[in-house]
Amino acid sequence: MSQTPISLIVNGARVSALVEPRLTLADFLRQNLDLTGVHLGCEHGVCGACTMLLNGDIVRGCCVLAVQAHGGEVTTIEGADGDALTRALQSAFHERNALQCGFCSPAMVLTARALLQENPHPTREEIRDHLSGNYCRCTGYQAIVDAVETVSRQLEGAPA
Amino acid sequence: MSRDGAHLSSLDLPVSYIGRSVARPNALRLLAGRGTYVDDVKASRVLHAAFVRNPYAHAKIVAIDVSRAQAIEGVVCVATAEDLKPFCTPWVGVLSHFAGLRSQPQGPLAEGVSFWQGEPVVAVVATSRHIAEDALSEIDVTFEELEPTVDMDAALAPDATPIHAALGNNIAFERRIDVGAVDAGFADAAVVVERDFSFARHTGVSLEPRSILAEFNPADRQLVIHHSSQAPQMMARIAAKHFGLPEHDVRVICKDVGGSFGVKIHIYPDEMAAIALSIKLGRAVKFVADRLESFVSDIHAREHRVRGRLGLSKDGDIVALEIDDRTGIGPYSMYPRTSAVEANQVMNITGGPYRIANYRARARVAFQNKVPTSQYRAVGHPIACAVTEGLIEAAGRKLGIDPFVLRARNVIPDNAYPTVNAIGLKFEGLSHETCLSKLKALMNYDELRRLQARKRAEGVYLGVGIGVFIEITSPGPEFYGVGGAPISAQDGCSVRLDPGGNVVCHTGTTEQGQGTDTIIAQVVASAVGVSLDRVRVVSGDTQAAPYGGGTWASRGAGIGGEAAYQAGFKLKDGVLRLAGIFLQSDPDKLDIADNSIIDRASREPRIPLSELSRIAHFRQDELPKGVSPDLVATHHYTPRNYPFAFTNGVQGSLVEVDVETGFVKLLKHWVVEDCGTPINPLLIEEQVRGGVVQGLGGALYEECLYDERGQLLNGSLAGYLLPMAGEMPDIEIDHAVTPTREGALGAKGAGEAGVAAAPAAVMNAINDALNPFGAEITTMPMTPERILRALGKIN
Numbered sequence: 001m002s003q004t005p006i007s008l009i010v011n012g013a014r015v016s017a018l019v020e021p022r023l024t025l026a027d028f029l030r031q032n033l034d035l036t037g038v039h040l041g042c043e044h045g046v047c048g049a050c051t052m053l054l055n056g057d058i059v060r061g062c063c064v065l066a067v068q069a070h071g072g073e074v075t076t077i078e079g080a081d082g083d084a085l086t087r088a089l090q091s092a093f094h095e096r097n098a099l100q101c102g103f104c105s106p107a108m109v110l111t112a113r114a115l116l117q118e119n120p121h122p123t124r125e126e127i128r129d130h131l132s133g134n135y136c137r138c139t140g141y142q143a144i145v146d147a148v149e150t151v152s153r154q155l156e157g158a159p160a
Numbered sequence: 161m162s163r164d165g166a167h168l169s170s171l172d173l174p175v176s177y178i179g180r181s182v183a184r185p186n187a188l189r190l191l192a193g194r195g196t197y198v199d200d201v202k203a204s205r206v207l208h209a210a211f212v213r214n215p216y217a218h219a220k221i222v223a224i225d226v227s228r229a230q231a232i233e234g235v236v237c238v239a240t241a242e243d244l245k246p247f248c249t250p251w252v253g254v255l256s257h258f259a260g261l262r263s264q265p266q267g268p269l270a271e272g273v274s275f276w277q278g279e280p281v282v283a284v285v286a287t288s289r290h291i292a293e294d295a296l297s298e299i300d301v302t303f304e305e306l307e308p309t310v311d312m313d314a315a316l317a318p319d320a321t322p323i324h325a326a327l328g329n330n331i332a333f334e335r336r337i338d339v340g341a342v343d344a345g346f347a348d349a350a351v352v353v354e355r356d357f358s359f360a361r362h363t364g365v366s367l368e369p370r371s372i373l374a375e376f377n378p379a380d381r382q383l384v385i386h387h388s389s390q391a392p393q394m395m396a397r398i399a400a401k402h403f404g405l406p407e408h409d410v411r412v413i414c415k416d417v418g419g420s421f422g423v424k425i426h427i428y429p430d431e432m433a434a435i436a437l438s439i440k441l442g443r444a445v446k447f448v449a450d451r452l453e454s455f456v457s458d459i460h461a462r463e464h465r466v467r468g469r470l471g472l473s474k475d476g477d478i479v480a481l482e483i484d485d486r487t488g489i490g491p492y493s494m495y496p497r498t499s500a501v502e503a504n505q506v507m508n509i510t511g512g513p514y515r516i517a518n519y520r521a522r523a524r525v526a527f528q529n530k531v532p533t534s535q536y537r538a539v540g541h542p543i544a545c546a547v548t549e550g551l552i553e554a555a556g557r558k559l560g561i562d563p564f565v566l567r568a569r570n571v572i573p574d575n576a577y578p579t580v581n582a583i584g585l586k587f588e589g590l591s592h593e594t595c596l597s598k599l600k601a602l603m604n605y606d607e608l609r610r611l612q613a614r615k616r617a618e619g620v621y622l623g624v625g626i627g628v629f630i631e632i633t634s635p636g637p638e639f640y641g642v643g644g645a646p647i648s649a650q651d652g653c654s655v656r657l658d659p660g661g662n663v664v665c666h667t668g669t670t671e672q673g674q675g676t677d678t679i680i681a682q683v684v685a686s687a688v689g690v691s692l693d694r695v696r697v698v699s700g701d702t703q704a705a706p707y708g709g710g711t712w713a714s715r716g717a718g719i720g721g722e723a724a725y726q727a728g729f730k731l732k733d734g735v736l737r738l739a740g741i742f743l744q745s746d747p748d749k750l751d752i753a754d755n756s757i758i759d760r761a762s763r764e765p766r767i768p769l770s771e772l773s774r775i776a777h778f779r780q781d782e783l784p785k786g787v788s789p790d791l792v793a794t795h796h797y798t799p800r801n802y803p804f805a806f807t808n809g810v811q812g813s814l815v816e817v818d819v820e821t822g823f824v825k826l827l828k829h830w831v832v833e834d835c836g837t838p839i840n841p842l843l844i845e846e847q848v849r850g851g852v853v854q855g856l857g858g859a860l861y862e863e864c865l866y867d868e869r870g871q872l873l874n875g876s877l878a879g880y881l882l883p884m885a886g887e888m889p890d891i892e893i894d895h896a897v898t899p900t901r902e903g904a905l906g907a908k909g910a911g912e913a914g915v916a917a918a919p920a921a922v923m924n925a926i927n928d929a930l931n932p933f934g935a936e937i938t939t940m941p942m943t944p945e946r947i948l949r950a951l952g953k954i955n
Contacts, residue, residue, distance in 0.1 A: 020290070036200040037193020039418070041367045042451040046877035049367055077193035090191040094183050097842045100673030100850065102190025103367040103418030109191060124890075132886035135877075137367050137419050138673050140849025140914075141885040 006070040010035070011079025019066045026050040026061030028069075029076060037077040037106045041135070048134035051107035052076045058114045077106035085113050088154060092147040100138030108134050112148045120155045122148075177682035177692055178905070181842035184678040185692075186671070195416040198371035201386045203444035206373070207236055209434050210292035212282035212299050213453065214274035217308035217529035217870020218323070221274060221301060224282060228298040234291035237441055238299065239283045239433070241271035247436040249402045251427060253493035255643030261333040261500045261525075263493035264324045268433035273306070275323060275491030276531055277871055278456025280430045285437050285445055308529040308870035312463065312488030315526040323491055323527045332493055333500040333525040337507055339582045340518030345480025349471030353554040357547050358939040360863035361463035361488075364536050365882060368418020369449040370458060372431045374438035381405065385412045385435065390425045390670055391710030396702045397646040398427060398496065403439060414700035417672040421537040421854070423458050424672075425712055427495045430457060455875035460864055461502065461536035463488050464543050468510075470551035476561045478570050480518040481511045483547060487525055490532035496645040499533050500525050505540030505632065508585060510548050512630040513592050513808065514570045517582050529870045535712070538915035541631060542855055549627040549920035550938055553927065563626055563924070564605065567810075568596050571628065588801075590808040591896040592628060595832040599626065602894050603812045603830050615816075616932065622827070623931075625813045625924025627917035633835070633909025634718030634805035634900075637798060650798035651715070652706030653724040655684055655731045657791040659777040661755065661770030662694045663731070668708015669720030670700050674911060675843035676716040680724045682839055683905065687728025688735075689752030690769065706794055714909020717839055718805050719797055722903035727795035734790030739772055741787055797903065805900050805908040809833030811852070813921040814889075817929040819951060822944030824860060824926060826889040833913045834896040837906035841895070844910045849891045851914020857883040859919035860941050 003018040010033060017032055024043075029035040029052070041047035043062045050061035053075035080086045089109045092098070099105040108131065115122060115130040122130065127148045128141070136144065189195060214221075226238040250265035270281045282299050286292035309315045309323055315330040322329050346352060366388075373386040383405055389395050392412035400407040417424065434447040449457060464487045471480040485506050489499035503523035511519055556566040571592035572579060578588050599605075605624070612622045640647035654666045665684050671677045677697040685692045698704060708720065732752055739757040740747035749760050756765040757772060775782050776789040783789075799805065812830040817823075831848055838844055861881035865873040874880050899906025919940060927936050930950060937950040948954045 022290070030199075035193075036196075039197070039368070040199075041369070041418075042877045044451065044876060044878060047367060047451075081192055090188065093191050094187050097183060097187070097675075097846050099187055099190060100675070100846070101366075101368065101417060101419040102187065102195050102673060103197065105191050106193040128885040128888070132884040135367060135882055135884065137365055137421070137854070137882070138850045139846050140851075140853045140891050141883075141888050142849055142890055143846050145885065 004067050006067055008069050008071060009073040011075055021065065021067050023066045024062050025064040025066045025069050025074070028066035029061065035076045035078050039103050039107065041103065048111065049104050049107050051110050051134065053080070053110065058111055077110060080110060080113065085116060088151045089113055089147065092150045096143045096147040096150065098139060098143035098147040104134055104136045108136065108144060115148070116152060116155065121152050124149060176686040178686050178837065178839055180682065181840055182678065182682060182692060184675050185681065186677055190416065197368050197416050197418050198373055198386050198388045199448045201373050201415070203373060203375055206444040206446050207285045207287060207441065208289040208292050209437060209445055209447040210284050210289060210296055211280040211430055212296050212301055213456065214270060214277060214279045214281050214303065216303055216305045217277050217310065218306040219274050219303040220306055221270060221272060221281060222304050223302040225300040226282065229284060229295040232291065232295050232298065234287040235284060235295045236287065237285040237437060238295065239437060241267055241269040244268050244433060244436040247403060247439050248432055251402060251495045253495035253498050255498050255640065255645055257643040258333060258498060258500050258504070261493065261498060262327055263332065264326065266429060266492050266495065268429050268436050276529055278453065278531060280433060283433045283437060285441065310528060310530065310866055310868060310870045312465065312486050312526045312528055315488060315528045316486060316524055323529060330527040331524060332489060332527050333503065335504060335507060335523050337519060337521040337583055342480050342482055342518045342520040345518035346471045349479050350474035351555055351558050352469060352471045353551055353558060354469040355550060355554060355938050357466045357468060357550060359462050359464045359543050360941055361460045362858050362862035362864060363455065363458055363460045364421040364423035366419035366421055366423050369451060369454045370424060370428060370431065371448040372434050373444060373446045374435040375444040376438040376442060378442040381409055383410045383439065387412050387414055388417050388424055389414050390420045390672060390712055392670065392700055392702045393668060393707055393710060394647055399435060402432065403435060411703045414670055420672045422535045422539070422712070426459055426497065426534055428457065452876055455880065456531055456872055459494060459534040459536065460531045461533050462543065462858060463533060464506065466543065466547050468547045468551050470555055472555050472559065476559055476566050476569050478514055478516050481516050482520040483510050485521070485523040488528040488530065489525055490530045491527055492532050494532050494534035496647065497535055497640065501535055502533070502540045506544045508583065509540060509544035509630060512544070512585065513572065513628045515572050519582055530866060537854060538851065538912035541629065541912055541916035542858060542919045545627055545629045545917045546920040546923055550923060553625070553924045557931065564596060564600055567628055568593060571596070586802050587806050588900055588902065589898045590630065590806060591834045591898045592808055594896045595808060595810045595834060598832045598894050598896060599810045599812050599830060602832060602892060608814060621817045621819055621929040621932070623815045623817060623925040623927065623929025625921045625928055626810055627920030627924060628810045629808065629913065629917035631807040631909070631912045631916050632804045633714035633807055633912065634799055635713050635715065636800060636803050638803045648707060648709040650796050651708035651720045651723050652794060652796040653680065653720065653727040654706050654792060654794040655727045657731065657735060657773050659773055661768065661773040662696065663688055663690055665695060665697045665724065666705045667697060667699045667720055667724060668705045668710065669716045670711045672711060674716065674847055675840060676711065676720060678843065679717055679721055679839045683721050683724045684728040687725050688732050690755050694755060706796065714911035717907040718900065718909050719799060721839060721907050722905050723795050723797035725905045726797060727793050730793035730795055734793055738776060738789045739767065741784060742772060742775065743767065799902050801902050805902065807833065807835050807908045807913060809913055809917070811917040811921040813925040815922060815925040815929060817926055817947065819933065822947035824942065824947070826856065826887065826922070829889050829891045831891065831914065832894045832896060833910065834898050835910040835913065836897065836908035837899045838895060838897065839907055845893045847910050848893055848914040851912065852891050852918045853883050853888055855915040855918025856888065856922060858940060859922045863941050
């Protein structure tokens with residue numbers, strides 16, 4: 001199959017490659033760049049385990065083709081864990097045991113991060129609603145909601 | 161020297177991590193995206209497998225033409241059943257202690273006739289998964305569709321055509337229980353309630369799909385299998401047996417496993433095909449199920465129809481119980497655990513919390529043309545519990561007795577243990593009365609009833625429901641091994657002092673995220689006397705770990721934990737013997753605490769453990785001649801006094817039912833559970849909550865929908881509904897603590913508890929809400945459509 005040149009920024013570094021047009025962004029990151037923090041749970045856009053940032057927005061890496069990311073900027077958990085909010089979420093998830101098998105967790109952290117950037121002080125219902133695109137089959141979700149709530153309270157300007 | 165729980169004092173465990181909510185040391189790695197699931201494992205020149213799957217529920221395989229596929233660049237091999245026969249012997253999913261259980265031989269690929277939609281028929285191996293899947297579309301398989309047997313009752317009908325002609329009919333297994341005087345009991349009953357319960361098929365949906373990377377090295381004939389599995393030792397033995405290899409030449413490695421729930425404990429044809437192809441080709445072969453093929457190849461479970469009848473005296477004493485259970489298990493009994501265990505456990509557990517002298521049960525297990533079913537988390541529990549608790553709820557309504565009162569009247573009282581019930585189940589110690597009273601307080605039950613009355617006046621229909629459960633955990637050798645399966649009831653743990661004075665621990669139990677590695681570390685740190693950060697737990701490698709059964713039936717804490725505890729004490733004894741020699745002291749006058757050898761009486765430090773270990777490893781010249789330090793210890797543990805460590809608890813549910821739309825809003829859920837000594841409450845609680853959510857999924861959303869031709873209609877995550885964060889309630893948990901005296905640790909399991917009673921509690925809550933309308937629902941999942949039908953609003 002013919003190959004198409006693409007060039008994009010992944011986790012802050014310029015990457016150029018020749019890819020088949022049918023290659024998904026998630027497969028490209030996993031197979032070409034060994035970014036195995038991107039997980040594939042369904043490959044049809046439902047489970048959310050492949051959630052990543054494309055040009056600042058959270059997207060499903062399984063529903064975006066690598067060629068569509070040409071010229072764009074991609075951040076995965078491997079690139080996001082340098083920022084304070086991601087680290088705070090990882091720490092809160094850890095302390096609260098808001099994960100079991102961990103397969104959904106990198107995507108869950110990125111999704112929660114997007115929520116807190118948009119709305120630093122969500123209600124529990126808003127947290128539950130926002131995370132509803134990310135399946136967790138192990139926990140009861142409650143610990144995840146608790147962890148996000150904890151970080152929300154830590155954010156500057158949190159109501160007393 | 162093993163330590164008996166009765167002899168432990170605070171002097172033995174001055175600093176204990178047992179009972180402490182410590183965070184899992186291995187979890188940060190997963191949060192950073194640095195886990196290693198099977199698909200993340202690198203192998204050189206790895207090949208990728210994909211499968212042509214049977215599109216029909218039942219079909220004759222007339223012809224297979226692979227010539228075009230074989231010609232595709234990058235395709236290395238296309239294989240049919242015939243091609244894999246020289247590499248893999250067939251298997252049959254029966255156990256000798258399930259008298260009469262039958263199945264038929266299975267191999268990696270269907271041969272001649274295929275019996276379910278999704279069964280693998282042809283395998284392709286190529287240099288990439290893309291190429292392998294391209295090749296699938298170039299393979300011509302001529303199928304001749306045969307009449308499918310889909311419905312379990314149709315399969316059981318006397319005139320049904322047998323799916324396997326050799327078996328004569330479609331009954332895989334049948335069992336009856338009849339104890340006491342059931343007919344006399346019903347004759348004397350003041351009230352008899354009878355209901356038909358129906359439970360839909362559902363499936364585990366581990367977020368990481370089933371995955372295997374098999375690498376056979378022809379040079380030394382070693383087979384290494386990276387596997388997303390709960391039971392690597394079992395897998396190694398089965399692979400050795402069916403691929404004709406010496407057992408020590410097979411190594412199974414499970415690094416991170418992305419959820420399992422019982423799905424990843426069975427032998428699957430496609431995984432066996434991947435191993436066979438690796439041996440045939442002498443190359444690494446990877447197979448990762450995609451989600452669509454997971455739905456038609458992972459085990460399904462729970463498809464049961466149960467008629468239940470309960471008789472009570474006018475005062476509310478249970479006088480007789482009878483159930484008739486039918487279940488459809490697909491065309492084969494799964495190997496090696498079989499597909500009869502679920503029905504068997506439904507029979508055993510139904511009525512289990514209660515004093516019932518007269519009990520009759522019958523189970524019929526039917527072959528049919530659907531995906532094979534087998535053990536999924538809390539095997540049989542949610543069915544048994546929903547039947548029991550649904551009948552009690554209905555009886556309570558008829559008698560006008562409050563649900564808590566009726567249950568408290570009938571449970572086996574807390575002071576009656578140990579005891580054996582009418583069918584011979586041995587209960588060491590349960591706490592139904594304590595749990596009921598704790599739940600009532602936790603829910604603020606009386607206030608909920610007042611709230612319900614107020615809301616009803618406003619036209620809002622709240623419902624309150626409870627469900628009492630017993631839970632099978634930590635099975636002994638009577639469970640599988642006795643039936644001939646290579647499934648070990650014992651588990652082992654090796655602990656070793658490294659030169660830096662840290663403890664490296666290998667356990668036969670495995671980690672899927674539930675936190676086994678963490679509790680093993682807590683137990684070992686406590687037994688040895690070191691801090692938790694000095695313990696490293698390694699699990700999931702058959703050539704590193706002592707032999708053990710792995711993870712199933714909530715055995716990690718009760719069996720793996722006990723083995724680790726005793727191994728820790730053995731290591732401590734060895735270290736103290738060495739310290740005694742080096743310090744010229746009686747070892748009995750020394751102890752280990754806070755990473756140091758201390759004086760037992762004064763608690764004064766004598767020498768850091770790291771220093772003693774350095775000397776033992778590098779300065780043997782400082783020790784007397786002939787001293788051989790015992791710095792590694794192993795312990796294997798099997799529970800032998802009780803076949804299972806039964807646990808118990810009770811759940812409560814508060815729902816709001818919209819009687820116009822049939823939608824159910826879960827407002828709150830409560831659990832009081834008793835898993836014996838809690839090693840890590842933080843982990844137990846989220847394990848219970850996760851179980852509750854899986855139970856609620858089955859109760860409200862999850863259903864494998866089949867049409868009359870045996871086609872799965874909703875085999876994707878878009879069609880099969882899983883619980884999401886937005887619709888799940890907060891789940892409040894409290895504990896009762898009845899330690900087992902079987903081991904020193906006192907821990908029992910906690911993995912099934914949440915699933916066991918969540919469907920019963922929410923069903924009873926919904927029916928409580930529907931009660932003003934005289935409506936009732938006993939069919940799961942309780943979808944809006946079914947609720948509206950129960951209300952008579954739609955036909």
